[in-house]
Amino acid sequence: xxxxxxxxxxxxxxxxxxxxxxxxxxxxxxxxxxxxxxxxxxxxxxxxxxxxxxxxxxxxxxxxxxxxxxxxxxxxxxxxxxxxxxxxxxxxxxxxxxxxxxxxxxxxxxxxxxxxxxxxxxxxxxxxxxxxxxxxxxxxxxxxxxxxxxxxxxxxxxxxxxxxxxxxxxxxxxxxxxxxx
Numbered sequence: 001x002x003x004x005x006x007x008x009x010x011x012x013x014x015x016x017x018x019x020x021x022x023x024x025x026x027x028x029x030x031x032x033x034x035x036x037x038x039x040x041x042x043x044x045x046x047x048x049x050x051x052x053x054x055x056x057x058x059x060x061x062x063x064x065x066x067x068x069x070x071x072x073x074x075x076x077x078x079x080x081x082x083x084x085x086x087x088x089x090x091x092x093x094x095x096x097x098x099x100x101x102x103x104x105x106x107x108x109x110x111x112x113x114x115x116x117x118x119x120x121x122x123x124x125x126x127x128x129x130x131x132x133x134x135x136x137x138x139x140x141x142x143x144x145x146x147x148x149x150x151x152x153x154x155x156x157x158x159x160x161x162x163x164x165x166x167x168x169x170x171x172x173x174x175x176x177x178x179x180x181x
């Protein structure tokens with residue numbers, strides 16, 4: 001399951017979140033706790049341990065969590081009940097390395113990924129792999145685009161031809177949710 005929604009936040013919400021990410025968020029280096037090795041060395045490089053910069057926030061007690069809950073229900077018809085460690089994350093990173101991974105290893109069932117700020121380009125977004133671990137689906141980067149997907153899907157940030165490109169995204173690892181028909 002991969003669902004994509006444009007204009008996930010209202011214009012006012014997006015500006016508020018971008019301002020927070022650029023002025024008030026406290027980012028620190030974040031690390032993966034695994035290494036992915038591709039069977040096809042031409043497809044991806046081995047993963048180093050640095051993810052980029054991450055600001056974690058309390059999902060139930062922050063304005064970010066409240067806005068996300070409201071918009072997830074409105075746009076995706078999903079009521080988020082529980083997140084991993086009751087957190088969400090803002091991420092800043094360069095797009096210089098494929099980092100294929102699954103997130104279900106941390107216990108979550110779904111990922112909500114929102115593109116906040118960066119160069120709009122098909123190569124700056126997120127890629128998904130098929131069952132043979134070959135890149136299959138590309139979702140380009142577009143400000144205020146949200147992607148909801150199963151955490152067991154192998155995915156990676158896409159690599160920009162401009163290795164100095166930075167982007168800001170938001171990730172919510174969902175443990176428990178109700179999908180509304």
